[in-house]
């Protein structure tokens with residue numbers, strides 16, 4: 054059983070440190086890599102407040118293809134360099150967008166989204182995909198959250214065999 058109430062009284066740093074430990078616990082077992090990615094999306098969505106969408110796009114055949122996520126149905130394919138996800142993928146840099154309505158080329162999958170954070174997933178210099186978080190609040194994502202989500206992607210890189218994920222797309 055997953056009890057989210059244990060996080061309620063924690064400081065932001067304790068909450069995210071515990072999130073990383075919980076993530077490691079969730080994805081270090083012998084479940085399939087797809088199962089692990091599904092649980093990773095659910096954990097991040099549960100522990101980061103004010104999200105309306107959280108999930109993965111996987112790089113396949115020169116585009117980003119929708120992977121495990123939590124939230125409303127979303128665009129299934131995004132060209133690399135298109136939108137916030139494509140920009141993070143092509144630059145291999147995390148992008149924090151304070152107000153998506155001011156980001157040229159932003160792709161609106163859920164009209165509730167007002168800010169966005171996209172972390173590229175890169176292993177051995179190869180683009181694997183992106184972790185995408187959307188919030189209904191403008192300016193939702195702080196620099197410390199950006200750093201914690203980059204650490205979450207490091208945990209994913211440690212435990213997920215991406216070849217098993219990519220071959221499913």
Ligand code: SME
Nearest residue numbers: 127136137138159160162
């Ligand atoms: N807003 C993203 C598209 C994906 S959805 O937010 C789920 C973008 O501009 O790339």
